[in-house]
Amino acid sequence: MSTGNGELSDLYQEVILEHSKAPRNFRKPAEANQHAEGYNPLCGDRCTVYINMDGDAIRDIAFQGSGCAISRASASMMTQILKGKTKAEAAKLFEEFHGLVTGKEAPPETQDLGKLKVFSGVSKFPARVKCATLAWHTLQSALENKDTPVSTE
Amino acid sequence: MTTIAQPVLHDPRLGASRKSTSGLDLVKIRADFPILAERINGKPLIYLDNGATSQKPQVVLDAIANYYTHMNANIHRGVHALSVRATEAHDAARQTVRKFLNAADTREIIFVRGATEAINLVAQTYGRVHVGAGDEVLITAMEHHSNIVPWQILCEEKGAHLKVAPINDRGELMLDEFARLVGSRTKIVAVTHVSNALGTVVPLRQVIDIAHRGDVPVLVDGAQAVPHFAVDVQALDCDFYAFSGHKVYGPTGIGVLYGKRALLNAMPPYQGGGDMISSVTFAKTTYNDLPFKFEAGTPDIAGAIALGAALNYITNLGMDKIAAHESELLAYATEAVGAIPGIRLIGTAFDRAGVLSFVLDHVHPHDLGTILDREGIAIRTGHHCAQPVMERFGIAGTARASFAVYNTKEEVDALVAGIRAAREVFA
Numbered sequence: 001m002s003t004g005n006g007e008l009s010d011l012y013q014e015v016i017l018e019h020s021k022a023p024r025n026f027r028k029p030a031e032a033n034q035h036a037e038g039y040n041p042l043c044g045d046r047c048t049v050y051i052n053m054d055g056d057a058i059r060d061i062a063f064q065g066s067g068c069a070i071s072r073a074s075a076s077m078m079t080q081i082l083k084g085k086t087k088a089e090a091a092k093l094f095e096e097f098h099g100l101v102t103g104k105e106a107p108p109e110t111q112d113l114g115k116l117k118v119f120s121g122v123s124k125f126p127a128r129v130k131c132a133t134l135a136w137h138t139l140q141s142a143l144e145n146k147d148t149p150v151s152t153e
Numbered sequence: 154m155t156t157i158a159q160p161v162l163h164d165p166r167l168g169a170s171r172k173s174t175s176g177l178d179l180v181k182i183r184a185d186f187p188i189l190a191e192r193i194n195g196k197p198l199i200y201l202d203n204g205a206t207s208q209k210p211q212v213v214l215d216a217i218a219n220y221y222t223h224m225n226a227n228i229h230r231g232v233h234a235l236s237v238r239a240t241e242a243h244d245a246a247r248q249t250v251r252k253f254l255n256a257a258d259t260r261e262i263i264f265v266r267g268a269t270e271a272i273n274l275v276a277q278t279y280g281r282v283h284v285g286a287g288d289e290v291l292i293t294a295m296e297h298h299s300n301i302v303p304w305q306i307l308c309e310e311k312g313a314h315l316k317v318a319p320i321n322d323r324g325e326l327m328l329d330e331f332a333r334l335v336g337s338r339t340k341i342v343a344v345t346h347v348s349n350a351l352g353t354v355v356p357l358r359q360v361i362d363i364a365h366r367g368d369v370p371v372l373v374d375g376a377q378a379v380p381h382f383a384v385d386v387q388a389l390d391c392d393f394y395a396f397s398g399h400k401v402y403g404p405t406g407i408g409v410l411y412g413k414r415a416l417l418n419a420m421p422p423y424q425g426g427g428d429m430i431s432s433v434t435f436a437k438t439t440y441n442d443l444p445f446k447f448e449a450g451t452p453d454i455a456g457a458i459a460l461g462a463a464l465n466y467i468t469n470l471g472m473d474k475i476a477a478h479e480s481e482l483l484a485y486a487t488e489a490v491g492a493i494p495g496i497r498l499i500g501t502a503f504d505r506a507g508v509l510s511f512v513l514d515h516v517h518p519h520d521l522g523t524i525l526d527r528e529g530i531a532i533r534t535g536h537h538c539a540q541p542v543m544e545r546f547g548i549a550g551t552a553r554a555s556f557a558v559y560n561t562k563e564e565v566d567a568l569v570a571g572i573r574a575a576r577e578v579f580a
Contacts, residue, residue: 007527008523008524008527011523012520012524012578017578017579020579021515021579042535043518043519043534043535043536043549043550044535044536044540044543044549044550045519045549046549066549067517067519068517068518068519068520069517069520069579070519070520125523127523128519128523131519
């Protein structure tokens with residue numbers, strides 16, 4: 001996007017656009033032993049997160065669904081960062097990610113978000129926070145192996 | 154980041170189309186709406202979300218301030234001067250609404266909070282009396298949730314069935330199917346006048362004739378119709394007609410239910426309270442006459458008066474001129490947006506009003522909405538409270554541009570430029 005629209009290019013960073021067009025781990029793993037569905041009733045976006053837990057560790061994680069660029073990219077990058085992480089590490093990352101996209105960022109030295117920091121632009125677009133966090137809310141439910149679909153509302 | 158050309162945005166207030174072929178003076182009309190001078194992200198506001206709510210002309214804002222500044226008092230109960238003033242202004246607003254709908258009698262005009270409350274009122278009064286176990290309520294596949302859920306609640310309570318007349322791929326009501334669904338168990342038909350998601354104008358004269366041949370009354374949800382063209386409830390011969398003030402240049406929190414007097418008279422009250430009674434003892438309460446029987450409690454007095462001001466404003470502009478201008482604008486937008494590669498228009502009925510709904514390949518409506526917002530262009534994205542319509546077309550949502558009297562071709566050009574820019578971001 002041209003200059004003069006800095007906030008917009010902060011939101012739609014190249015990395016985000018690239019993940020939205022070619023999301024990683026966009027599949028249903030045969031060996032998944034936990035999953036959950038997420039739904040944003042305001043825009044109709046849907047997301048299913050599949051995980052294969054090995055004890056306390058996330059051995060594999062993938063997702064399927066339909067949504068906007070922000071929600072697809074967020075889900076894609078979430079699956080990348082969480083592979084091999086423990087439940088506690090995943091919970092901490094969600095907390096940091098939530099802080100990042102709502103503009104309540106923790107001090108940088110305490111952060112493990114890495115590449116996920118490209119989502120910091122979302123904080124300037126309050127209407128889009130739910131797009132960025134849908135996959136994470138769904139993950140939380142998958143880790144708890146809840147049967148009821150999570151809703152952003 | 155992909156570099157794209159900044160869309161060339163004309164300031165719509167300085168647009169070339171000062172006079173539309175309808176004869177309306179758009180520069181003057183735009184000046185009547187102070188919010189149109191707002192800048193959004195440094196750009197002139199281009200407000201194309203009128204289907205959600207319209208902006209308000211200065212005369213409406215003045216009516217609210219004037220009421221609270223010069224006549225605030227409760228109505229129908231004071232002997233003092235202010236109460237008389239407030240009551241007279243409130244009565245005058247009801248007369249304005251009657252004229253606007255060409256109803257026969259002001260007693261047929263019930264002030265409510267909006268179209269949603271109007272529909273709930275009918276479902277909970279007429280519906281609860283006339284709809285029983287095994288009976289049917291007939292709606293269409295293009296209803297807003299507000300004309301679905303009140304009937305579902307009623308059907309659930311009564312053990313009745315909700316029947317849905319289908320629409321075709323253009324988003325038009327299938328009249329033959331509709332006629333087949335009107336049967337001996339059908340107790341009421343509830344149908345929109347204009348679809349909020351598709352813009353389809355329902356051929357109400359035919360729908361009402363079919364229903365009336367089976368002695369079935371018809372409620373019309375007119376929320377998306379009254380801002381766009383003249384409505385005559387007597388010519389339509391509808392039994393109930395509901396609309397919201399805020400979509401027709403009035404304030405939020407006020408709306409209207411029109412009902413034929415004989416039907417309203419026979420209906421039980423909706424809510425109990427002050428103003429809706431003639432006399433109260435602990436043994437027996439006698440209900441007030443129409444329209445007060447359905448207006449329990451202190452109403453939104455300022456809202457009704459301001460709605461009256463809004464209806465007078467557009468009546469003075471001329472509903473036929475407004476219809477002509479918007480029709481021209483919608484045709485222009487349909488062609489210009491439809492010509493963008495990757496666009497699929499959702500709702501291509503022969504007769505449409507006010508709404509252009511579409512999806513764009515590779516660009517989610519939400520992303521499009523955000524990108525347009527950065528250009529100062531407000532549209533609605535999502536399911537538009539009409540999820541069954543989205544399901545019918547196999548989509549999660551659409552982008553919707555919806556028009557009002559103050560919109561211009563220059564604004565449509567800016568919309569088209571914005572959509573093209575969004576395509577390039579996601580190319």
